[in-house]
Amino acid sequence: MPGKEDIIKTRTDLSPYLFHFIKKDGPKTLRKILTDLKLTSPYGRVCFTEMPLSGARNMFEYFNSKPKPMYLPYGICFPRELLRSKYNALPVLTIQSNNEKKLIDSSLHWRIELLNDTHDFSWLREWRIEGDFDFSNIIDKMVVITDKENELSDEIYGYEIDPDYTEHAESSDFRDSFPNPTKIIYRKFNHMSLTEASSLNDDNQIKDIVESQQKNTNV
Numbered sequence: 001m002p003g004k005e006d007i008i009k010t011r012t013d014l015s016p017y018l019f020h021f022i023k024k025d026g027p028k029t030l031r032k033i034l035t036d037l038k039l040t041s042p043y044g045r046v047c048f049t050e051m052p053l054s055g056a057r058n059m060f061e062y063f064n065s066k067p068k069p070m071y072l073p074y075g076i077c078f079p080r081e082l083l084r085s086k087y088n089a090l091p092v093l094t095i096q097s098n099n100e101k102k103l104i105d106s107s108l109h110w111r112i113e114l115l116n117d118t119h120d121f122s123w124l125r126e127w128r129i130e131g132d133f134d135f136s137n138i139i140d141k142m143v144v145i146t147d148k149e150n151e152l153s154d155e156i157y158g159y160e161i162d163p164d165y166t167e168h169a170e171s172s173d174f175r176d177s178f179p180n181p182t183k184i185i186y187r188k189f190n191h192m193s194l195t196e197a198s199s200l201n202d203d204n205q206i207k208d209i210v211e212s213q214q215k216n217t218n219v
Helices: 005-010 026-036 057-064 080-087 104-112 162-166 173-175 203-217
Strands: 017-022 045-049 070-080 094-097 110-116 127-131 143-146 157-161 183-187 190-193
Touching: 017 080, 017 143, 026 143, 057 070, 070 080, 070 127, 070 183, 080 127, 104 110, 110 127, 190 203
Parallel strands: 094 110, 143 190
Antiparallel strands: 017 045, 017 070, 045 127, 070 143, 157 183
């Protein structure tokens, strides 16, 4: 019998990642998230979607045609199995009326989502984590999502002074010859743009790209 991972690889409508997209002030909000390394919510849960990024271009174009887009093509994602196994991420529980909610233990209310003729967000394919989500210990597993490829480069990349430059900088002759420190640019976060993802066959290729980025941290 084929394993779960083998089956998922055949499904372009599934992603090995869970995505958290931003609702407003895309780049500004994403900068704050990358500074805090934490997602918070006043509703007692943090929301994600399992919708493949590789097939999301049309949806975001539709959102952007509206005066107040529901979501923006900026956010972060993590491997779905990591969030499920380590952070208890689970799909929402759908109910048809608030009367059904009374039948469900209150410890599960953070997962409940209404689904009826007037309220249907099942297309979000939503997963949730209860409470706030501190991801400071797993940033190497995170992928930063931006609309265009070169956005937020100052957040995604960092630099350090070349140790060889520092070693010789005490010499005035050396400083006269090389007045500007040599910088080594390195990648702080894995990154994928919506533009790049739209050219992929499926989200399994994102995993390959991220693994390549992790092997080549210096730019």
